[in-house]
Amino acid sequence: MHHSDINKVFSTLLFLALAFLDSNNHLTIGIDGSNDLRARLYHRMFKHNRVYLDDYFLAIGVDWYVRIFRSGQYEAHEDGNPYSKPRPELFDYERENRDLYR
Template identity: 40%
Template sequence: MAIAVNFEEDFFELKPLFQNENKIATFESPQIDGSTKLLKIEIDNEAHPLLPDVYNLAFGPVDRKGNIDDSARLRHKDYSKVFSTIVLHAGMYLSRNREHFLGIDGSSNGRAYLYYRFIQRNFDYLTSRFNIYGLKYYVRITRFGKTQYQNPFNFRDILPDFVLIAKDEKILDELMYNYSFSV
């Protein structure tokens, strides 16, 4: 799946839920089967406890209670437009909150790898507008459990730390980062 981002020209109409904060917005995404799914983008109110100024950006379809189901599997008609819309919203938030970082955490290594491929494929476009970092921290333990790590345990691998993402950088699937954007 080749995702090309262009949030200046190719995005869905965002419907902000709170006009002044830019923390929550929704948009409709046509699906391959002809249906339309309501997608929600939400930025946490509180920073990550180990990473000051990093706020989680979550997105996905909305369940019956209005919560984001970030494990749902959808078949969007236009993935590029979906991701362009999400990045557009992130940019709008960051332009008003310049001291913040937005963290994107794949709920699985497969999703983290999808985000990594998305960043690499759109590297020049994204890095002309954002600083993009990988975040190394303990969440990888929760993805795989304690058996992921061999003895001796590499404690540096789980310390909260920013790593600048490089173009065409190769990362092992099992060591995928969480990602952070800033302006």
């Protein structure tokens, strides 16, 4: 879907997130791009709006990892697929756009 004013879309999304979290402060909302291009766009938007967003949100980035054992094997589900685990951290505003959270 193409949006003519991506800033308006981002603003609307964050406004709705804030309204939702105001009533559900025990929950967390995640924003993830459907592809690398969108993820980079969202990353830049958070970086450029940091001062404003810091008054309303605690931004967290999430990296995923798979544990690899000394034997060279990795932790996996019963079906053999890697078992990915989240590693949340405060959003790093110095992180380069090419080094996205995964």
